[in-house]
Amino acid sequence: MQFRDLQKQYQILKPEIDNAIQEVLTTANFISGQQVVELEEQLAKYVGVKHCITCANGTDALTLALMVWNIGKGDAVFVPDFTFFASGETPAYEGATPVFVDVEKDTFNISPVSLEQAIVKVKEEGTLIPRAIVAVDLFGQPANYPKIREIADKYGLLILEDGAQGFGGQIGSQKACSFGDISTTSFFPAKPLGCYGDGGAIFTDNEEWAELLRSYRVHGKGMDKYDNVRIGINSRLDTMQAAVLKVKLKAFQAYELTDVNRAAAKYTELLSNIDTKFALPIIAEGYYSSWAQYAILLPKDTDRNAVQTHMKTAGIPTMVYYPKPMHRQGAFEGMDGAVTDCPVTEELCKKVLCLPIHPYLTEEDCKAVVTALEAAS
Numbered sequence: 042m043q044f045r046d047l048q049k050q051y052q053i054l055k056p057e058i059d060n061a062i063q064e065v066l067t068t069a070n071f072i073s074g075q076q077v078v079e080l081e082e083q084l085a086k087y088v089g090v091k092h093c094i095t096c097a098n099g100t101d102a103l104t105l106a107l108m109v110w111n112i113g114k115g116d117a118v119f120v121p122d123f124t125f126f127a128s129g130e131t132p133a134y135e136g137a138t139p140v141f142v143d144v145e146k147d148t149f150n151i152s153p154v155s156l157e158q159a160i161v162k163v164k165e166e167g168t169l170i171p172r173a174i175v176a177v178d179l180f181g182q183p184a185n186y187p188k189i190r191e192i193a194d195k196y197g198l199l200i201l202e203d204g205a206q207g208f209g210g211q212i213g214s215q216k217a218c219s220f221g222d223i224s225t226t227s228f229f230p231a232k233p234l235g236c237y238g239d240g241g242a243i244f245t246d247n248e249e250w251a252e253l254l255r256s257y258r259v260h261g262k263g264m265d266k267y268d269n270v271r272i273g274i275n276s277r278l279d280t281m282q283a284a285v286l287k288v289k290l291k292a293f294q295a296y297e298l299t300d301v302n303r304a305a306a307k308y309t310e311l312l313s314n315i316d317t318k319f320a321l322p323i324i325a326e327g328y329y330s331s332w333a334q335y336a337i338l339l340p341k342d343t344d345r346n347a348v349q350t351h352m353k354t355a356g357i358p359t360m361v362y363y364p365k366p367m368h369r370q371g372a373f374e375g376m377d378g379a380v381t382d383c384p385v386t387e388e389l390c391k392k393v394l395c396l397p398i399h400p401y402l403t404e405e406d407c408k409a410v411v412t413a414l415e416a417a418s
């Protein structure tokens with residue numbers, strides 16, 4: 042069994058994907074081809090924002106947003122302690138200080154209470170200027186944007202939605218990647234919407250920021266790329282990836298998102314039926330997840346390594362996202378302000394275990410995983 046079965050997806054989409062790639066090869070417009078423009082239009086429409094600017098990966102997408110806001114030395118950026126490294130790495134790369142904030146026990150997303158405490162603390166200390174909140178849509182579920190927006194407004198902060206795992210999620214009828222002042226996503230192959238290499242996108246309703254983003258991603262271009270009015274980077278989505286994504290976005294909308302939700306519901310049903318000692322994923326009322334991960338918590342003091350080894354022997358791959366709180370990463374060691382107290386994150390890192398999840402996972406697959414998990418623990 043595959044953790045995320047990209048081979049099966051390709052077999053199903055093969056005729057369309059092969060055609061799309063062939064067309065790129067024939068027209069040979071490898072950078073900034075028409076497919077990139079078309080994809081950006083389709084993504085903006087799907088998400089429900091005015092502007093989509095694609096770029097080379099989800100990490101650059103975060104960096105470009107921070108560049109537009111001129112965030113750097115002396116600025117505090119609030120980041121959940123339980124996330125992928127890039128969420129905190131990018132503000133630090135820009136010279137700002139990531140301030141790590143604990144997450145909610147149930148949704149694993151940034152805790153509004155801990156967030157406000159951290160903002161107040163930074164203001165009281167007075168050495169850093171609070172500027173932005175990186176809210177991560179962890180494992181596919183949007184963060185608590187109604188509450189985060191209230192806090193952001195109260196303290197005059199910008200919201201950067203890191204939707205790398207969240208594409209396709211919703212709160213009510215509003216789509217993920219539309220909640221931030223700027224929102225980003227990643228098309229890394231294993232994400233909910235993935236391409237065949239690296240890729241990313243940035244979303245905003247703000248015309249001026251959209252223009253700046255288009256400039257920064259191509260060497261700070263002015264009139265054209267040989268007129269350079271600011272220091273930028275080179276971060277484009279190539280035509281081949283755009284062509285693949287156009288095919289995959291269609292499948293994502295037509296059935297993949299529904300099917301991955303069906304697979305997740307099957308796990309939850311099967312795991313609830315056994316006398317369960319596992320904490321199952323909780324999707325908040327009115328929220329919809331794109332299930333980048335199906336993460337359970339093992340009981341206290343379970344030997345997680347042993348469970349993983351047992352399951353691997355039964356042919357079931359599992360993953361630990363994430364084994365380490367951000368504030369314990371060596372890269373942030375000694376960074377003033379970065380270290381906080383995050384007991385929920387500490388506990389999650391010890392107990393979390395992610396099961397195989399993707400739209401092509403069958404009911405039989407789910408049963409096999411649950412059987413192996415029962416036997417292993």
Ligand SMILES: *Cc1c(COP(=O)(O)O)cnc(C)c1O
Binds near residue numbers: 125
């Ligand atoms: C994957 C991921 C990123 C980075 O995306 P890349 O395309 O790999 O650069 C950023 N944030 C989160 C939460 C992610 O999961």
